[in-house]
Amino acid sequence: MLVFILKRVGLGLITLWILSVIVFFAAQVLPGDPARSILGPLAAPSAVTALSHQLGTDKPVIEQYWTWITHFVTGNPGNSYQYQAPIGPLLTTALVNSLKLAAVAFILVVPLGIIGGVVAALNIGKPLDRVLSVFGLSAVVIPELVSGIILILIFGIWLNVLPIEASTPPGSSIGTQLYHLILPAIPLVLILFGYIQQMARAGTAEALASDYARTATLKGLPRGVMIRRHILRNSLLPTITVIATQTGYLIGGLVLVETLFHYNGIGSLIYNAANNKDFPMLEAGVLTIGIVYMVATLSADILYSLLNPRIRYQGVE
Amino acid sequence: MATDDRELDALRGKSSELENHYIDELAAGRLSRRQFMRKGAVIGMSTTMMGAILAACGGANSVGTSSASSSASASGTPTKGGTLKLATQAPSAAVNPLTVADAGGLCMLAQTGEFLAFDDNLALQLKPMLATAWKPSQNGAVWTFSLRQGVKFHDGSPLTADDVVYTFQQLSNTKNASNALSNLGGVVTPDGVKKVDASTVAFHLEAPNGNFPYLVSSDNYNAIIVPKGYDYGNWQKTFIGTGPFKLKSYTQNVGADFIANPTYWGGAPHLDSTAFTFYTSQQPQILALQGGTVDVIVQFVAQGAQSILNNTQYAIISLKSSNHRELSMRNDMTPFTDPRVRQAIALSLDRPGMVQALLTGKGQVGNDSPFAPKFPSTNTSVPQRTQDIAKAKQLLSAAGHPNGFSTTLTTEQYEEIPALAQVIAEAASKIGVTIKLKVENQTDYYGKATYGNSDWLDAIMSLVDYGDRGVPNVFLESPLSSGGPWNAARFHNKTYDGLVKQYVAAVDLQTQKTLAGKIESLLLQETPIVIPYFIDGLTATTSTVHGVNPTALSAIFLKDAYKTA
Numbered sequence: 001m002l003v004f005i006l007k008r009v010g011l012g013l014i015t016l017w018i019l020s021v022i023v024f025f026a027a028q029v030l031p032g033d034p035a036r037s038i039l040g041p042l043a044a045p046s047a048v049t050a051l052s053h054q055l056g057t058d059k060p061v062i063e064q065y066w067t068w069i070t071h072f073v074t075g076n077p078g079n080s081y082q083y084q085a086p087i088g089p090l091l092t093t094a095l096v097n098s099l100k101l102a103a104v105a106f107i108l109v110v111p112l113g114i115i116g117g118v119v120a121a122l123n124i125g126k127p128l129d130r131v132l133s134v135f136g137l138s139a140v141v142i143p144e145l146v147s148g149i150i151l152i153l154i155f156g157i158w159l160n161v162l163p164i165e166a167s168t169p170p171g172s173s174i175g176t177q178l179y180h181l182i183l184p185a186i187p188l189v190l191i192l193f194g195y196i197q198q199m200a201r202a203g204t205a206e207a208l209a210s211d212y213a214r215t216a217t218l219k220g221l222p223r224g225v226m227i228r229r230h231i232l233r234n235s236l237l238p239t240i241t242v243i244a245t246q247t248g249y250l251i252g253g254l255v256l257v258e259t260l261f262h263y264n265g266i267g268s269l270i271y272n273a274a275n276n277k278d279f280p281m282l283e284a285g286v287l288t289i290g291i292v293y294m295v296a297t298l299s300a301d302i303l304y305s306l307l308n309p310r311i312r313y314q315g316v317e
Numbered sequence: 318m319a320t321d322d323r324e325l326d327a328l329r330g331k332s333s334e335l336e337n338h339y340i341d342e343l344a345a346g347r348l349s350r351r352q353f354m355r356k357g358a359v360i361g362m363s364t365t366m367m368g369a370i371l372a373a374c375g376g377a378n379s380v381g382t383s384s385a386s387s388s389a390s391a392s393g394t395p396t397k398g399g400t401l402k403l404a405t406q407a408p409s410a411a412v413n414p415l416t417v418a419d420a421g422g423l424c425m426l427a428q429t430g431e432f433l434a435f436d437d438n439l440a441l442q443l444k445p446m447l448a449t450a451w452k453p454s455q456n457g458a459v460w461t462f463s464l465r466q467g468v469k470f471h472d473g474s475p476l477t478a479d480d481v482v483y484t485f486q487q488l489s490n491t492k493n494a495s496n497a498l499s500n501l502g503g504v505v506t507p508d509g510v511k512k513v514d515a516s517t518v519a520f521h522l523e524a525p526n527g528n529f530p531y532l533v534s535s536d537n538y539n540a541i542i543v544p545k546g547y548d549y550g551n552w553q554k555t556f557i558g559t560g561p562f563k564l565k566s567y568t569q570n571v572g573a574d575f576i577a578n579p580t581y582w583g584g585a586p587h588l589d590s591t592a593f594t595f596y597t598s599q600q601p602q603i604l605a606l607q608g609g610t611v612d613v614i615v616q617f618v619a620q621g622a623q624s625i626l627n628n629t630q631y632a633i634i635s636l637k638s639s640n641h642r643e644l645s646m647r648n649d650m651t652p653f654t655d656p657r658v659r660q661a662i663a664l665s666l667d668r669p670g671m672v673q674a675l676l677t678g679k680g681q682v683g684n685d686s687p688f689a690p691k692f693p694s695t696n697t698s699v700p701q702r703t704q705d706i707a708k709a710k711q712l713l714s715a716a717g718h719p720n721g722f723s724t725t726l727t728t729e730q731y732e733e734i735p736a737l738a739q740v741i742a743e744a745a746s747k748i749g750v751t752i753k754l755k756v757e758n759q760t761d762y763y764g765k766a767t768y769g770n771s772d773w774l775d776a777i778m779s780l781v782d783y784g785d786r787g788v789p790n791v792f793l794e795s796p797l798s799s800g801g802p803w804n805a806a807r808f809h810n811k812t813y814d815g816l817v818k819q820y821v822a823a824v825d826l827q828t829q830k831t832l833a834g835k836i837e838s839l840l841l842q843e844t845p846i847v848i849p850y851f852i853d854g855l856t857a858t859t860s861t862v863h864g865v866n867p868t869a870l871s872a873i874f875l876k877d878a879y880k881t882a
């Protein structure tokens with residue numbers, strides 16, 4: 001198991017390095033330059049030259065990359081070109097915010113999705129199954145922007161029961177922060193519910209049709225016990241994969257939700273960095289998401305093997 | 318309106334030649350009372366002096382300053398205390414007075430920083446701020462500013478001429494990453510900024526400039542005065558300035574809090590504090606105002622704001638501005654080499670309809686010259702161009718295109734511009750011209766912003782945005798004069814260049830107006846560019862907010878602001 005994890009971590013580091021190279025060179029292809037995006041399109045050329053020199057963006061591309069990576073591996077992500085401020089605090093704040101929002105969304109959607117899937121599978125082909133599946137699949141295709149605006153109008157302005165701003169004043173209690181995150185989390189719940197519900201439904205249906213389920217039923221286990229002990233455990237496996245693969249989206253892909261609910265998350269940070277060719281910020285942001293994503297998939301793999309003894313220690317023995 | 322000649326003569330005796338010229342213009346009725354106030358302010362006449370002259374000319378004692386629009390003017394006794402919550406565009410880069418170029422950043426600068434003069438967009442008048450008075454030399458090539466006494470920076474140090482000289486030397490230095498160079502470049506160099514004595518600074522200009530005070534006012538948003546030797550790169554840690562509010566905290570991408578400066582030279586503000594929240598788009602700001610999270614939206618555009626525009630719960634402050642869209646046609650590329658073709662395109666447009674449809678009426682019709690209705694020098698006797706499809710077709714035929722032609726219009730994804738491009742293409746189709754649209758993101762569109770490296774400057778037809786300025790100088794020079802850096806139309810006209818040079822140098826309003834008339838007529842005749850409209854600056858507040866003073870450039874001044882229960 002340890003060897004398996006070490007191997008994965010090693011591979012992860014190589015992946016991250018390749019990612020940093022790709023991001024760097026892809027960013028070079030993007031039009032525009034940092035000094036011009038700071039000074040605006042109508043700035044005097046002399047001012048742009050002066051600022052480029054100050055930022056170091058007039059140096060050769062390879063030299064810029066080398067400077068950046070040598071600092072980065074020693075734990076110094078450097079200064080943002082755009083904000084002229086250290087990246088560390090900017091990124092940490094945004095990452096913590098994104099994790100909070102993702103956590104709230106997960107806490108809401110995972111039980112809902114699994115229950116929805118299991119209930120649908122138990123009623124397979126019946127109206128309840130149809131209703132759940134159609135709702136789930138329809139919700140997946142509603143863009144966050146649309147559901148978000150509808151939610152704000154209904155709950156934030158018309159009924160006035162939930163705050164429409166995800167941000168809370170500094171020093172707010174955890175309770176207040178969670179309260180502010182409910183509304184922004186719902187569009188994410190709507191999008192993810194369909195995925196998780198469908199996976200859980202398929203897993204449950206498959207387990208229900210299996211030999212061991214039939215055996216369990218025939219040996220006289222009560223239905224509730226059978227579902228809890230035998231079905232749920234097996235139907236959860238694919239669900240974990242879905243959750244792990246959606247982590248990247250939930251942490252870094254929420255630009256629209258962050259904008260709409262006015263939330264300072266990592267998605268908007270990376271989006272702005274890419275737009276302004278703020279290269280150190282872009283690299284740091286993308287690598288952070290990469291790390292989060294890898295940790296998530298690695299945890300999923302470990303969890304998977306714990307839940308499924310058949311694949312445990314596969315790579316090792 | 319009876320004129321008291323004796324009183325007026327006494328006042329004339331105390332006035333300079335230029336001031337006397339304005340007094341003559343006023344007495345002769347060629348200058349309205351309001352214009353007199355505006356022009357007098359530019360050349361540095363004191364409000365008391367102007368009031369006395371207006372009174373002698375048989376007027377009421379109303380002096381310009383009380384003409385602010387009702388939604389913003391203070392009604393009744395101001396309420397003391399409280400925190401005003403404002404929504405503003407997030408600064409898109411570091412808040413550094415030298416480099417700031419965006420709406421959010423310049424709004425931050427104006428919270429704690431102050432300028433030599435204040436271009437009050439509500440009163441449409443240039444007012445003293447850190448300078449109490451200013452005077453031009455005979456030909457307008459040297460301007461001398463007297464500084465206010467007893468002004469202190471937030472760290473307690475006094476404001477002196479050295480600070481002003483340092484500020485403008487940094488801003489006008491081409492070795493610096495100064496955004497103010499787009500205003501000061503070619504106008505003044507660091508060597509031209511001179512200390513006369515501890516409270517007087519003189520600007521020796523590269524060429525006479527009649528509207529120079531605007532370039533050291535809040536219009537030139539980078540020009541807040543900083544202490545001598547101050548490192549601009551550190552400014553966002555302290556926000557040091559002389560203004561009515563001091564920095565409490567600034568958090569990138571999140572917001573900024575300010576507290577009242579009790580020792581402000583103009584007296585402490587009514588509010589205890591202000592709290593700005595940063596947004597990256599408009600819709601959440603409108604929702605925040607509706608949901609009660611903020612009291613003020615510093616600046617918004619009419620598109621997508623219908624829910625607050627027609628709602629009595631909110632006060633909308635609408636400012637005339639020179640913010641506009643410019644459609645350029647390459648004068649050196651067929652078929653636009655023929656002025657008749659360019660005129661035909663301009664004649665196909667229904668301008669009032671565009672203002673209504675694209676700006677929900679919050680704008681002024683343009684006449685294909687940068688002379689916006691808000692500029693006092695704009696010559697309104699030049700006839701307004703209106704839609705005339707028959708004449709447009711006739712011009713096209715005469716130019717050898719009886720069946721029209723086909724071309725491409727390149728533009729940027731910004732505010733209502735893609736919709737405007739669509740409207741232009743539809744209008745052109747009525748005279749047989751087929752316009753294909755190419756809408757790019759702003760980075761691609763502007764490119765390197767130099768000839769040969771920019772779709773904006775190189776496209777055969779190009780539609781671009783120009784932000785508000787207090788005077789038309791930059792609009793007249795950069796995009797239209799032969800040596801201009803943004804001449805997307807490749808318009809080269811010696812007569813025009815000469816007229817603009819004279820206009821920029823002219824110190825008195827009548828000369829400016831005469832020259833403006835000539836420039837406007839010439840541009841109508843040649844039509845290198847089309848300016849369909851000027852867009853009003855819009856600020857929204859809840860009905861309990863009073864006394865805010867926004868600018869069309871998206872700054873907001875809150876010294877006199879207060880909130881009623």
